[in-house]
Amino acid sequence: MNTDAATTRAWIQPAYGGPEVLEQRTIDPPAPGKGEVLVRVRATALNSADAKILRGKPGVLRLGFGLRRPRNPVRGMDVAGTIVAVGEGVDESHLGDEVVGEISGGGGGLATHTVTRFDRVVPRPAEIDAVTAAAVPLAGGTAWQALRLAGVGAGSRVLVIGASGGVGTYTVQLAARSGAEVWALCGERNRALVERLGATRTFDYRTNGPESLPEGTFDAVIDIAGKAPLRVVQHLVREGGCVVMVGGEGDGPFGPIGRMLHALFRSIGSKRRFRPFAARATASVTSTLLEMVARGELAPVIERTFTFDEARDALAHVDAGHTVGKVVVRVED
Ligand SMILES: NC(=O)c1ccc[n+]([C@@H]2O[C@H](COP(=O)([O-])OP(=O)(O)OC[C@H]3O[C@@H](n4cnc5c(N)ncnc54)[C@H](OP(=O)(O)O)[C@@H]3O)[C@@H](O)[C@H]2O)c1
Numbered sequence: 001m002n003t004d005a006a007t008t009r010a011w012i013q014p015a016y017g018g019p020e021v022l023e024q025r026t027i028d029p030p031a032p033g034k035g036e037v038l039v040r041v042r043a044t045a046l047n048s049a050d051a052k053i054l055r056g057k058p059g060v061l062r063l064g065f066g067l068r069r070p071r072n073p074v075r076g077m078d079v080a081g082t083i084v085a086v087g088e089g090v091d092e093s094h095l096g097d098e099v100v101g102e103i104s105g106g107g108g109g110l111a112t113h114t115v116t117r118f119d120r121v122v123p124r125p126a127e128i129d130a131v132t133a134a135a136v137p138l139a140g141g142t143a144w145q146a147l148r149l150a151g152v153g154a155g156s157r158v159l160v161i162g163a164s165g166g167v168g169t170y171t172v173q174l175a176a177r178s179g180a181e182v183w184a185l186c187g188e189r190n191r192a193l194v195e196r197l198g199a200t201r202t203f204d205y206r207t208n209g210p211e212s213l214p215e216g217t218f219d220a221v222i223d224i225a226g227k228a229p230l231r232v233v234q235h236l237v238r239e240g241g242c243v244v245m246v247g248g249e250g251d252g253p254f255g256p257i258g259r260m261l262h263a264l265f266r267s268i269g270s271k272r273r274f275r276p277f278a279a280r281a282t283a284s285v286t287s288t289l290l291e292m293v294a295r296g297e298l299a300p301v302i303e304r305t306f307t308f309d310e311a312r313d314a315l316a317h318v319d320a321g322h323t324v325g326k327v328v329v330r331v332e333d
Contacts, residue, residue: 010111011311013073016056019316022075024309030108030115032087037118039099041331042130043305044109045078047138047166048247051319053106058255065106075315076109076329077102078137079116080130090118098124100290102137102281109134110311112331122287125294133290135300135326140289142246142279143170147178149275150220150244154179157217159236161210162224163199164190167246169301169325170289171222172197177297183218185210185225190324193301210236222246226256230263230274239271246277301325307333 008029011022032038054075056062065071080100086092101121108114124133146167152158158175162168163184175182176198184199191202203213210228215235223233226248233243245263250256263274292298303324306314308331318327 008111008113009308010074013054013070013075015069016054016062018055019312019319021054022312022315024311027111029113032085032090032115034088035090035117035119036087036104036115037083037090037094037099037121038085038087039079039081039103039114039116039121040084041079041081041109041112041114043080043134043328043330043332044076045134045136045138045326045328046075046314046318047077048318048321048323049138050075050077050107050315052249054315054319058250059253060255060257070107072105072107074109074111074114075107076111076114077107078134078139079103079109079114079121080124080134081114081331083121084113086118094118098130100124100130100133100137101283101286102141104281110308110315110329110331112308120281120283122283122290125290127294128290130332131302131305131328131330132293132300134328135302136289136293137281137286138279139166139326140170140298140300141282141285142167143174144285144289145279145282146222146244146246146277147171147174149277150222150242152178152180152220152222156180156219158182159210159213159218159221160184160199160224161205161221161228161233162186162226162247163194163197163202164324165224166323166326167224169194169197170298171224172199173298175222183213187322193324197301220244223248226250226259230259230266234263234266234270234272234274237272242273242275244275244277246279302328304328305330
């Protein structure tokens with residue numbers, strides 16, 4: 001089988017740590033197993049999850065990704081590229097397909113070639129370039145699923161906390177497009193951007209945080225930043241409303257788990273409920289979002305692109321926590 005991957009280069013993470021642990025190496029080409037495909041990577045978008053796995057923090061994530069070092073040492077979950085080999089059970093007619101998706105295995109995109117389950121990728125519409133397409137799956141899918149869980153739609157008033165990052169820029173656009181009235185908290189420098197994306201009212205989280213907003217104002221709060229006191233966030237929603245808990249680092253080895261348990265406790269007997277939330281990679285949602293992008297109904301916000309050789313700097317930028325929209329590595333340049 002010609003895998004077209006004789007010289008696979010990859011950014012390897014041999015241990016948990018900061019971006020300085022990353023090393024670029026030439027590795028054996030990965031081989032697609034049953035139900036898998038080998039993708040020649042064109043572009044890989046980074047997410048804050050990549051930075052968390054890089055550092056192995058919070059410690060609880062090491063239970064899933066490897067106790068002493070990451071089992072999969074290559075970061076990068078959102079990939080656009082070309083299928084160059086197929087494993088058992090995948091039809092050879094897919095060779096040469098341009099695809100995009102949140103790949104299986106918890107990473108692999110910061111490499112010239114990567115393997116993923118075939119059912120995790122979808123065709124890339126011809127109107128969308130690889131960099132733009134790669135920016136869609138994880139952050140866009142998270143926004144889509146969080147808004148569905150909250151029941152946001154025409155006539156809702158929703159508050160997005162953390163509106164300027166990867167997930168936030170999609171959440172604001174999708175909520176506004178659904179007909180909801182969107183209020184948003186972001187840094188002062190990003191207020192104009194977030195208003196262009198569809199927010200009718202924006203507030204600088206550093207000077208006018210959630211505690212300055214009127215109680216009982218929202219049908220739903222999508223809390224992506226996850227830093228405001230639970231008591232404050234809970235009282236922002238009206239009776240019958242909910243707070244979807246998307247993000248937040250939390251303290252200590254258990255990360256956000258303590259905050260989530262506390263939130264569930266606060267929900268008992270309350271008419272203002274917290275909804276802990278974990279997005280699931282869903283190819284059909286990626287397809288839907290890509291179609292919206294192709295029709296001009298959704299515009300991925302891409303703050304910066306980096307070359308493959310600059311991938312360490314790209315991860316350092318995401319790790320710093322001040323990304324505006326998405327960061328994408330142009331692997332094929
Ligand atoms: N539950 C799930 O399934 C799921 C899925 C995806 C992501 N997440 C989580 O969601 C969180 C956000 O992810 P992301 O990829 O969107 O992150 P990101 O792109 O790194 O978000 C960075 C943005 O957040 C803004 N920000 C930081 N603190 C803020 C605060 N207190 N209030 C308002 N805005 C704030 C920053 O603005 P400034 O630069 O002005 O500070 C920056 O623009 C992370 O904790 C991530 O792990 C969860």
